[in-house]
Amino acid sequence: MRLFPKRQAKDTQNKTPKERLISDKFQFNLAESTLPINDDTIIQNVDSDFSKTGMVPYKETMPAASLFFVESLLDAYAAEGTVSAITLDFLEVGYKDAETSGKTKKKKKSNNVSPILDIMDSFAITFTLDRNYLHLPQVIAEYFLNVQNSDVDYQGRKDYIQIILDFYDNNYGEAFKDLFGVRPSESVSLPSEEEWRTKYTEGEKIQVIAETRENEMDSPAVHEDEAQTDASQPAVSSDTIQDSVDNNVQGSLEIESKAPVQTLLTDNQEEPTNQSSSLNLSSEHYASDFSRPAQISNGLDSVFNELDSLDRLVEVTPSVYDLQNIPSVSESNEQYVLSQLDQKKKEFNESRLRAQQTLNLSAQQKMGDKISEIKRELSDKFAKFDLSHNARERAEMVIKPIIEKELKEAKEKASRDIEANAETLRQQENQRHNVALQEIDANLLVKKKQSDQDLSSEFDRKEFDRIDQSQRKFEVEFNQQKAEQLQSASSQLLTELKVFAESLQQASNEFMTELINTQNDFLAKYEEQQRQIHVEAQKREIALRAVEIEKGKSANLRQELQEKDEQLADALVSITQMKNNEAALQGENRSLKANQVSPEQLSALSKSSDTAFTFKDFLEWQKSQVEIQAATNKKSKGKAPKIVGASIVALALISAGGFGVKAYSDSQSNNARLQKQIDSKNAELKASASQSSSTPKEVVQNNQQQSNETSASSNQQVDRPYQALDDSLKRNSLDIYRQSFADNKLGDDSYRVFRVGQLLNQQSSRDEAVAVAKANPGYNQTLNRYLGIS
DSSP states (O other): OOOSOOOOOSSOTTSOOSSOOOSOSEEEEGGGSBOSOSOOHHHHHHHHHHHHTTOOOGGGTTTEEOHHHHHHHHHHHHHTTOOEEEEEEEEEEEEEOOOOOOSSSSOOOOTTSOOEEEEEEEEEEEEEESTTOOOHHHHHHHHHHHSOOTTSOHHHHHHHHHHHHHHHHHHHHHHHHHHHSSOGGGSEEOOOHHHHHHHHHHTOOOOOEEOOOSSOOOSHHHHHHHHHHHHHSOOOOHHHHHHHHHHHSSSOOOOOOSSOOOOSSOTTSOOOOOOOSSSOOOHHHHHHHTTHHHHHHHHHHHHHHHHHTTTTOOOOOOOOOOOOOOOOOOTTSTTHHHHHHHHHHHHHHHHHHHHHHHHHHHHHHHHHHHHHHHHHHHHHHHHHHHHHOOHHHHHHHHHHHHHHHHHHHHHHHHHHHHHHHHHHHHHHTTTSOHHHHHHHHHHHHHHHHHHHHHHHHHHHHHHHHHHHHHHHHHHHHHHHHHHHHHHHHHHHHHHHHHHHHHHHHHHHHHHHHHHHHHHHHHHHHHHHHHHHHHHHHHHHHHHHHHHHHHHHHHHHHHHHHHHHHHHHHHHHHHHHHHHHHHHHHHHHHHHHHHTTOOHHHHHHHHHHSOTTOOHHHHHHHHHHHHHHHHHHHHHHOSSHHHHHHHHHHHHHHHHHHHHHHHHHHHHHHHHHHHHHHHHHHHHHHHHHHHHHHHHHHHHHHHTTOOOHHHHHHHHHHHHSOHHHHHHHHHTTOOHHHHHHOTTOOOOSOHHHHHHHHHHHHHHTOHHHHHHHHHHSTTSOHHHHHHHTOO
């Protein structure tokens, strides 16, 4: 009957097995197994030992191997200190009838075909070969108790394990006992069904307690001597534990602990008192034997106390930067780089201290959790040990059958003796009468009953005494086993704790090292960055000084421009006066022409008058002449005076007209000459202004636009079409002004402001020119003079 699902084998159907098998019901196939190393030296050594002991060597059965060969092989690996994951191909084999090669489903048996040895079940048993490994029965039992199969209950698993161990016991029991002190069937203690069901349901690993005994105990005295010998051995020192950890952990870690690791079991435990080999023990000696469990309990408490003292075993202490306490300075200061580095180092020191607190707190918490887990594991393990190792129950189990057997034999013997004695009395008293015989029979019954009662009382006392004696023996034995297992388990768990602490220390140190390296790299880059900032700041200072110098030059040029603007304004006022005179002369010229004054008359009139003769004088003279002519006409009442008067008027007008034409011609030539001078002066001023303003702009651009005022002015010049306006003003046109400068904001140019105001005054109205002057304060001096605004 197959209890567990069979692993899929290669080419097992309708074929004889390729693996070479031995006749053992349970065996291993090492060809499908995974052993620690590929080197066959250990296998050869174990095989050689097998040959010397008379067992079948592995080289004759390979790849099949017996249970004890694999047991010896794993024990040799463990003795070498090998730590590795192991997978063993565990086989259950048996005989089955050979099958014919027919195609039908039903096969007929042949009487001429012998049954063949074949694989019935195969299992891949995987485990870890380390210091926790003890022997194969423990591995096999744990595998079948943990294998997932809901169809097989606890009893089925237990029975199957017992079948394997019985086979191991019957075939290799003595060899196994020589190696471990117990037979395979006695080498494991299975958990209870309730415990198995709880862990199996919750998915927890089910562990099996392995039993070993170095030497058989023949008497309590022998056991006591062994206990005293073990107790006299020195406790495991912290140096020994540390050396063991260093052998299993690659590399070395620097661990700073609050307190040194103490020994696992101290020498303060009291040695057990000497016991007598006599079966009759006194009550005082009996009490001394029972002091051992208290000592074990104290040993577990001392382990717990020692574990509690190790919660601060891991502590990280980072290095910090030395600070110079340099105060903050400006970027151009010579101490700027050192000041920035000092501030950054201070920040990194604070971050390291925070990381130290976090890492130490986390490590302390994790160590506390690990210690609690170890304490729970120790408590559970030895609580289970106590439950499964009841000395009273074991003593009763061993002694009661013996006492019952002895009681039965004693009763049988007493009955035979009494009956024999009675038979003798019957023969002696055969001649006596029936009364005597009845008396004898009655006495026989009484004596037999009394004898039964006396023997029962006697053997009850014997049973009690021997059970007490056996109980003390088993208690000493169990206490010794418990002490040994406590020492082994505590040593192992403390080693695991130290390995865990070292790994935690390594992780913490790696984190802190990475943090320090990152900060050092950042400081190197940060120093170079601050140096560049320092250099750029020095360059900006030099540039700003150059800007200040250029600003001084610009101010001087601006003063010169203002002075030239004043000169230009005076010239424009003169031009304006001349244009006004020109307009007056043109009006006089038109009047002369209207009065038909000939040039000759005008010339004669001008020659007869002084040089201050004006057109107004001419009009006054003409008026007087008209009045004279009117008076004459009244007197003469003829036409001739009219002709004479008209001729005189015409002569005067012609004379005046000639004078006006001459004055107009002179005015035009003077205006043209002055306009050329003004245009030339304006060109020089604009060229000078353009050259003076370009230098500050270049300086500002080279220094990344340090002045907001200059930047705003530059943006304004880009946005408004000043050049197009200047070009239109040269053509005496206000089209661009009307289109783009309705707000009268004409920029920082006094000449532009003046030209727009001048053209508005000439072509439109004086009010618009005044509005332009008011909208451009600081650049309207020339226009104000032109308009007569004080």
